[in-house]
Amino acid sequence: MPHDITPPRQETRIQARNRATIREAALQVFSKYGFRGSTLDQIAAEAGLSKPNLLYYFRSKDAIYAELLSSLLETWLDPLKEMRPDGDPVEEIMGYVRRKLRMSQEFPRESRLFANEILQGAPHIGAELSGNLKRLVDEKCTVIRGWARDGKIADIHPHHLIFSIWSLTQHYADFDVQVRAVLGEEDPFDGAEAYLTQVFHQTLKV
Amino acid sequence: MPHDITPPRQETRIQARNRATIREAALQVFSKYGFRGSTLDQIAAEAGLSKPNLLYYFRSKDAIYAELLSSLLETWLDPLKEMRPDGDPVEEIMGYVRRKLRMSQEFPRESRLFANEILQGAPHIGAELSGNLKRLVDEKCTVIRGWARDGKIADIHPHHLIFSIWSLTQHYADFDVQVRAVLGEEDPFDGAEAYLTQVFHQTLKV
DNA sequence: GTCTATAGTCTGATAGAC
DNA sequence: GTCTATCAGACTATAGAC
Numbered sequence: 001m002p003h004d005i006t007p008p009r010q011e012t013r014i015q016a017r018n019r020a021t022i023r024e025a026a027l028q029v030f031s032k033y034g035f036r037g038s039t040l041d042q043i044a045a046e047a048g049l050s051k052p053n054l055l056y057y058f059r060s061k062d063a064i065y066a067e068l069l070s071s072l073l074e075t076w077l078d079p080l081k082e083m084r085p086d087g088d089p090v091e092e093i094m095g096y097v098r099r100k101l102r103m104s105q106e107f108p109r110e111s112r113l114f115a116n117e118i119l120q121g122a123p124h125i126g127a128e129l130s131g132n133l134k135r136l137v138d139e140k141c142t143v144i145r146g147w148a149r150d151g152k153i154a155d156i157h158p159h160h161l162i163f164s165i166w167s168l169t170q171h172y173a174d175f176d177v178q179v180r181a182v183l184g185e186e187d188p189f190d191g192a193e194a195y196l197t198q199v200f201h202q203t204l205k206v
Numbered sequence: 207m208p209h210d211i212t213p214p215r216q217e218t219r220i221q222a223r224n225r226a227t228i229r230e231a232a233l234q235v236f237s238k239y240g241f242r243g244s245t246l247d248q249i250a251a252e253a254g255l256s257k258p259n260l261l262y263y264f265r266s267k268d269a270i271y272a273e274l275l276s277s278l279l280e281t282w283l284d285p286l287k288e289m290r291p292d293g294d295p296v297e298e299i300m301g302y303v304r305r306k307l308r309m310s311q312e313f314p315r316e317s318r319l320f321a322n323e324i325l326q327g328a329p330h331i332g333a334e335l336s337g338n339l340k341r342l343v344d345e346k347c348t349v350i351r352g353w354a355r356d357g358k359i360a361d362i363h364p365h366h367l368i369f370s371i372w373s374l375t376q377h378y379a380d381f382d383v384q385v386r387a388v389l390g391e392e393d394p395f396d397g398a399e400a401y402l403t404q405v406f407h408q409t410l411k412v
Numbered sequence: 413g414t415c416t417a418t419a420g421t422c423t424g425a426t427a428g429a430c
Numbered sequence: 431g432t433c434t435a436t437c438a439g440a441c442t443a444t445a446g447a448c
Contacts, residue, residue, distance in 0.1 A: 014431085015431090018431090032325070032326055032327065033240065033242050033243065033326060034239065034240055034242075034243050034322075034325075035243070036239050036240075036242070036243030036244075037239065037240050037241070037242030037243035037326075038242075039422080039423065039424085040423075040424060040425085041422085041423075041424095049432090050432070050433065050434090051423095051424085051425085052425085052426080052427095052432075052433075052434085053431075053432055053433080055424085055425065055426085056431065056432075060424075060425075061423095061424065061425090112325055115321070115325055115380070115381075116240075116322075116325060118380070118381050118383055118384050119238070119240075119318055119321055119322060119325070119380060119381075120238055120239060120243070121238065121383055122383045122384065122387075126383070126387070129383070129384050129387035129388065130387040130388075133384075133387065133388060134387060134388050134390070137388050138388075154404075154408075156401065156404060157397050157400065157401050159388065159389060159392075159397070160397050160398060160401035161401070163377060163378075163381075163385060163388075164374055164377075164401070164405065166377070166381075167373045167374050167376075167377035167381075168370055168373050168374065170373075171369060171370075171372070171373035172369075174321070174324070174325060175321075175324050175325075175369075175372075175373075177324055177327050177328045177332070177335070178324050178328065178335055178339075179369060181328075181332070181335035181336040181339065181340060182335065182336075182339060182340050182343050182344075182365065182368075182369075183365055184340070186365075191363050191365070191366050192366060192369075194363065195362065195363050195366035195367070195370070198360075198362060198409070199370065199405065199409050202360075202408040202409050202411070203404070203405050203408050203409070205408070220413085221413095224413090245440080245441065245442085246441080246442065246443085247440085247441080255414085256414070256415065256416090257442085257443090258414075258415070258416085258443085258444080258445095259413075259414055259415080261442085261443065261444085262413065262414075265443095266442080266443075267441095267442065267443090413448105414447105414448085415446100415447085415448075416445105416446095416447080416448100417444105417445085417446090417447100418443105418444085418445080418446105419442105419443085419444075419445090420441100420442090420443090420444100421440100421441075421442080421443100422439105422440080422441065422442095423438100423439080423440070423441085424437105424438095424439090424440100425436105425437085425438090425439105426435105426436085426437075426438105427434105427435085427436080427437095428433100428434095428435090428436105429432105429433085429434080429435100430431105430432085430433075430434105
């Protein structure tokens with residue numbers, strides 16, 4: 001008769017917590033300085049751990065960054081996936097705009113992490129861009145093109161419509177410092193939602 | 207009787223050329239990796255000069271970066287300054303959009319340099335943003351608000367209108383890699399001009 | 413003006429005690 | 431699992447020969 005069966009415990013609670021702490025600290029640092037501009041010292045200090053302890057949980061600086069990026073890419077594309085071909089065209093697109101703007105408001109560091117990666121030429125996720133991302137975007141563009149052909153929305157270039165949604169929403173996260181410097185006391189996101197609603201309603205109107 | 211008067215020659219032609227070469231190389235590198243992520247080795251290699259020679263022309267890494275940023279800031283704001291209060295409102299704004307898009311096309315590295323600086327919290331030009339930039343933008347917003355009050359353009363939030371112009375045009379420079387990955391063969395700027403014209407005409411229409 | 417050599421610091425990663 | 435100590439390499443900047 002066998003001993004008590006010990007399940008192959010992959011990760012203790014402490015391990016999970018520490019890995020989460022490191023990811024959080026790494027997001028904070030990488031999103032600000034990009035991969036090359038960030039140091040393990042900064043991340044360790046931010047996490048309240050020693051540098052060797054960091055490397056006990058992650059094999060290398062690159063490993064932390066890679067895990068962050070790939071785990072976030074999914075989250076980042078979810079709002080677009082939610083766009084349904086059988087819904088009301090204008091409402092589906094406006095819903096996407098609102099979800100994307102909310103993500104910029106709630107997860108500005110994630111937005112800046114991607115912005116940094118793309119700015120530097122997307123060395124870690126270049127393949128993902130011309131692979132999964134392009135596939136998803138092309139698919140949604142077919143849907144949008146169909147809506148335009150049926151006269152449900154204005155006749156616009158679907159790819160550029162999507163670029164404009166990315167650009168306008170992410171701007172409030174990525175250029176936060178500039179937006180706030182120019183606006184002064186006024187809250188950026190209050191005005192942003194109203195303005196973007198106005199812009200896209202006008203743009204989509206037949 | 208005095209000797210031949212030697213004018214206080216501030217800079218020889220060779221010096222001017224070398225400094226220009228360094229600025230060009232620095233722009234290439236800094237725009238890609240940001241200040242912290244760039245190294246003098248990279249810039250020296252790009253310029254075809256030795257590292258000590260770089261530091262003969264510029265006191266420090268910081269000095270190169272600072273000179274680049276401040277000399278470009280002017281160029282970057284020019285298109286907005288050209289917007290005339292006494293012109294046709296829609297044409298003035300559309301002209302600004304076109305000038306800004308052309309700058310993204312012709313000077314993508316300059317755009318990415320600023321993007322990197324802002325992403326990292328604008329440590330070198332933070333004061334400029336809430337000073338000169340805010341002043342200029344506020345002034346133009348007063349003009350735009352006047353146009354809206356007179357019924358010449360739609361009633362929109364002027365600050366967010368300007369943010370949207372920055373965001374939509376700079377996106378094609380800053381996220382160039384992503385845009386091209388998604389578009390495939392198609393040239394981004396061909397479609398961009400048509401799309402942006404459409405968007406802003408609709409948005410400004412009374 | 414441009415080079416080689418190098419000082420002094422920072423960086424990613426490892427070794428080994430506890 | 432976490433620490434101190436430390437390595438090898440990269441980094442900014444300077445010294446000094448030519």
